Amino acid sequence: MFLAIKEIKHEKLRYGLIVLMIFLISYLIFMLSSLAIGLSSQNTQAIESWNTQRVVLNKNSNINMNQSVLTKEDLKNFKMTKKDAVVGELGIVAKAKGHQSVSAQFLGIKKDQFIYKDQDLVAGKKAKKTNEVTVDSSFKDQGYHLGDKISLNGSSKKYKIVGFVNNAKINIAPIVYGRFATWKKLRMAAPNVAASAVISQNSKLDFNYKDAKTYSVEKFISELPGYTAQNMTFDLMIGFLFVISLIVIAVFLYILTMQKMHNFAVMRAQGIPSKTLISATISQSIILVVIGVIIGLILMWLTALLLPDAVPVKFTPLIALGGTVGMLLMGIIGSLIPIRSILKVDPAKAIGE
Secondary structure (H helix, E strand, O other), X not given: OHHHHHHHHHOHHHHHHHHHHHHHHHHHHHHHHHHHHHHHHHXXXXXXXXXXXXXXXXXXXXXXXXXXXXXXXXXXXXXXXXXXXEEEEEEXXXXXXXXXXXXXXXXXXXXXXXXXXXOOEEEEOOOOOOOEXXXXXXXXXXXXXXXOEEEEOOOOOEEEEEEEEOOOEEOOEEEXXXXXXXXXXXXXXXXXXXXXXXXEOOXXXXXXXXXXXXXXXXXXXXXOOOHHHHHHHHHHHXXXXXXXXXXXXXXXXXXXXXXXXXXXXXXXXXXXXHHHHHHHHHHHHHHXXXXXXXXXXXXXXXXXXXXXXXXXXXXXXXXXXXXXXXXXXXXHHHHHOOHHXXXXXXXXXXXXX
């Protein structure tokens, strides 16, 4: 370790460039990971806030709640409990005079069921009348306030915003919670339509009748439009960044090792064992990675504080720990590449004897 530190101090520019590369890569890993978690969270915020365990949908809906229609006949034998709630979902465009239009999802819910009761209000109250709605807190970012009256899908009827709710997004779109009767009217549902889905907190629910089929919450989430593709894309990019960090560290250390072969030969001739030289090389890599990652962590923390709420970045301790451990592993593996050259040093030939 002493030898590694002395060499880094002596060659500040060379090793500073390596630290710069490691910092940039680690910062990008932290940023992409935070963005991936943030976007993933916006896909599932509402589902998680409901503590969903099972979802009953129309079996022909492609596991998509927006496309699902359950009839009264489908749910005829379903025994509702306090852990079950029927919902009606409909894609809408909300608009208030003097404000921008907001693409959202309208969720019709019933007052006596847990989704209505468990709304996490940050302002206002729950909607009690058919002309009242509560909306996701992101509506505030678009300039909406309590008391604003919005139209849905361009209809002439106005709905008053009486509350703002936390964690009310599904598939990235903000949710507008309203009465179940309002959903049926907006959808122009037939009299026999019962709901879009049944959301259940009962992990043992397995109801299948007529066109109704029960899915696990994991299956339901994985089938959200774009959800799996989005996560796989981010995972692939982050994986490539780790590979790039491995290549950068390995190449830099290999070049530096080749440039120091004469010095290694002299030290070997003086009786310094190969173990010490190898330890110094690995220690150098660890020190450089630690410095670069720490700078990356600090900058990422500042970035997360300064970015507006509209940017879905979620920097968590797990991301910091995972990124740090991953970079350290890449650094250690990268430092093993030049070791073979160090072990093959011939003191007599390298010194010229």
